[in-house]
Amino acid sequence: MDAVADQIIHSDFCFHVELGRHSGKAAQLKYLDAADMQKLATEVNQNIKLTSTSKSMIFTGLMTGMRVAEVSALTWPDIDRQKKTIHVDKSWDYVYGKKFKKTKTESSIRTITVIDELLNHLKQLHALQIGAGLENSDHLVFLNNRGRIPTPGACDNLLKKYHDTLGIKRISFHGLRHTHASYLLYCGVKMEYISKRLGHKNSSITRNVYAHLMQEDQAQEDSRTINALRKIN
Template identity: 45%
Template sequence: MASITKRSGSWQYRVSYKDKDGERQFVNKSGFPTKKAASLAAAEIERQYHRGADLSLHDTTLIEYWDKWLALYKTGKHSRVTESRYKTIRKQLLAYWGIDRTLKSITKSDWQEFINVFGAGRAKDTVSKLNGYVRAMVDSAIDDQIVYSNFTHNTVLTGHAGKSRDLKYLEIADMKRLYDYCVEHASLRALYNYIIAAGLKTGARYAEVIGLQWSDVDFDQGLLHINKTWDYMYGTGFKPTKTPSSVRDIEIPTGLAALLRQLKQQQAADNLKKGYRDPLDLVFRNNRHEVPTNSAINKALHQLEDVLGIQPRITFHGLRHSHVSYLIAQGVDIYYISHRLGHSNIDITLRVYSHLLDDSRKAQAKIALKALDAL
């Protein structure tokens, strides 16, 4: 039962209920401008109780539930990079909502106001990721019967478009010049040339390339076995691939196979001379027996772009986009490309590379019309 009283100029409710152990408990809330508003709020609490809600969780705060959700479903199940992103989001939520804002008190309009503020000066993709993470958290809160609707649904995302994807891959002529330069200057001392060449010819992610062992290179079949990644950020060693579908075999051209043979021979000679044996048998370990970081390779790539006059600059991940753009331009089947990239489904490939596929469709349309005219 609920009692409604006036105190210090505003109205409050006090709802009594029995917890799971049969003990009487109370839910209180004050600050209502009218008796009717307090009565309606109390009636909603009673409805929730009769629907099976645990009223002890009624005052759970946004930050409190975020921490609980992370601990239950996320911590230890993702990479350190992803977990670092969750911590950043927590700081952003805390800065806006404070430590005491209850999850239940946030309305759809409240959330939209936050998104409008958060999106100012940020990329729309960043806003979308935060909204997606919080949506998953609120879905969990719905299952726990703390809230009964998800205030993040149908949110109008704000933020700028970010850098256009069509600026993130190389033209075919620049790809060839970069690859040829890397082949010509490849050495253990300049290991980045080998790594960049491998990125161009495989389209693999940096962590996948750097995580290759010589046992993953099948020279007879012309294959690379992608079955793990390397933690280049924190130096913890091998990690699982990004997704289960990222475990795959990538066919490599004969030129890259020859280049990798050359690297293996150089490594063997250098290790013999220094009396060194790599316990991990990594493909890409330099003459100082180090594994290059992603930032070091990006720095080297930018230097090569400057030397060759390649514009605009791309990162190592841009080599992956360049690889795809070239295959699409050559008419390679999108299903094969999706598998080669290790995407979990073709929809991801279609979404990420839709701008490239539009040009391919135009070319395919001409071929189709020519064939139909000849019928």
């Protein structure tokens, strides 16, 4: 309809089309459990290099829960090593010209507290960029040795490789966001905090998306339930 309005096409060829429906992935396939998360985090937090900044993007996504477009748009001024935070106020437009664009929603603008391991990882990456003398006028964090930001497809291909080599579940980059949130829920972090960390408008959105439990949490709750019921008898 937008294309018709912009006179790019003369008529809406999708008019009266009915979309077929497919069942979505089971909830447990969209994120890693804690054991797989640890395997992946260990793997991507080593051998930092400019020829594989997609690895650094994966580590950042796993440790922050940021969307892939938000990770791609990170610039060095967004990272505050003193306060140990990352500020999110833009995303990367892969479709129309590979440039900065607004975040998905107004609530997506946020500041995320991060761990020292991630800051040290990014510090090493920055040193490599400076040492290589990369032309980086936009101060992009994940610019590789060819002066480009890896695409979401490149990151997904690397995650597929880790699925094969590490024996972890097959997930997409967005699955890193689900993994991050699910792990925090498993650790008892409040839903309201996780909601703000992810950039959701309100906690009900977060609650609807992450109503499931992680594998370890499910087993723990099963054990608690059985022990509680045994006390009755």
